[in-house]
Amino acid sequence: MNNSSQNQHSVITCPNCQGHEILEIPRGSSQHLYRCPSCSSILKPKSGDCCIFCSFGSLDCSSSEQNLAA
Template structure:
């Protein structure tokens, strides 16, 4: 099945609420991200694979392509 992958996701900082749209990498998981406003270093929440699955509006590309009905065990929104 051909599935379109969305590469833009809006990250929301849990500390200050700042939102920024970022392009997601397709070859690796992003494990660290610095908020542009408050400079808090974001890391994935427990049991999640990357900052996009933890703080983004769209899950990362590997999760989007997952064959599981709910995407992946780590994507719980």
């Protein structure tokens, strides 16, 4: 099976309520805002992170990009 055709997913966990959701990591772009479906908090990347996946996800976008390139 060719791994480059598989979509990458990450579990986003809200730091306010610990609610979580599985999201697909978009290829070639990053997601800068996320509304928690449990508590409606708006999450923004932490200082030094490029997106919500790097800040709150189980898999960050840079790891995904490296895995896709391999």
